[in-house]
Amino acid sequence: MKIIAHRGLSGFYPENTMLAFKKCLDLNIYGIEIDVQKTKDNHLVVIHDEKVDRTFSGTGYIKDMTLKELQSLNSNFKNYENNKDCKIPTLKEVLILFKPTDFIINIELKNSKIKYKHLEENVIHLVKELKMERRVIISSFRIKSLHKVKALCPKIPRSYLISKKFYKYRLKSIIFSKVIKNKSTYISSSYSITDKKFIKKCHRRDLQILCYTVNTVEEYEKLLKFKADGIFTDFPNILSSIDK
Numbered sequence: 001m002k003i004i005a006h007r008g009l010s011g012f013y014p015e016n017t018m019l020a021f022k023k024c025l026d027l028n029i030y031g032i033e034i035d036v037q038k039t040k041d042n043h044l045v046v047i048h049d050e051k052v053d054r055t056f057s058g059t060g061y062i063k064d065m066t067l068k069e070l071q072s073l074n075s076n077f078k079n080y081e082n083n084k085d086c087k088i089p090t091l092k093e094v095l096i097l098f099k100p101t102d103f104i105i106n107i108e109l110k111n112s113k114i115k116y117k118h119l120e121e122n123v124i125h126l127v128k129e130l131k132m133e134r135r136v137i138i139s140s141f142r143i144k145s146l147h148k149v150k151a152l153c154p155k156i157p158r159s160y161l162i163s164k165k166f167y168k169y170r171l172k173s174i175i176f177s178k179v180i181k182n183k184s185t186y187i188s189s190s191y192s193i194t195d196k197k198f199i200k201k202c203h204r205r206d207l208q209i210l211c212y213t214v215n216t217v218e219e220y221e222k223l224l225k226f227k228a229d230g231i232f233t234d235f236p237n238i239l240s241s242i243d244k
Ligand code: G3P
Pocket: 006, 033, 035, 048, 108, 139, 161, 188, 212, 232
């Protein structure tokens, strides 16, 4: 079972920060998952929300702020407000941290609410520059974005993200035909829709299934039994210690 640290060791430290990523380095896990957005001055930054408000001591959209403005903000996570490793990191900083390791980095393109221009091109350019094509997975809730990734660099594995809402309202056969057309290696699905039947359906189509966000031992053991291929968890330290 592949254990992927969701936004770093985010169950204990401020999510998507260098501190949360550094805390994963000693863990025996498959990799980390990060969310990527783009600043006003075209820098790729690692942060989950389109706005800084929930996780940082500021307000506004990432797309309206420069990297310098964003990096002046402090985390609002209790006791980590003044930690210099708890600023908003660039994608480059995160990739460089993991380059000397065996970790796989799942880069989630956050482009379902804001259609950042050239997000795919910019991410792939950086991955290629660092020669990390074999070390990343690129995921998105937008299949068009994964088609673009495939066209730009077919050897980078792709994962189509599926939320509960999306799965409920879309024809399931259409979802699968899109993923097969994209030649994605993975489907990353919400825990709420990841049952035994769904996992079997994916495996029949040669798709590996990564499930988000799995934070309890019970959920983890259930997915082990169903033969899921991997999980995203905020507690990779706890779940990796009971890996079978
Ligand atoms: O990539 C899995 C998971 O991170 C997708 O949802 O909202 O946590 O980015 P979210």
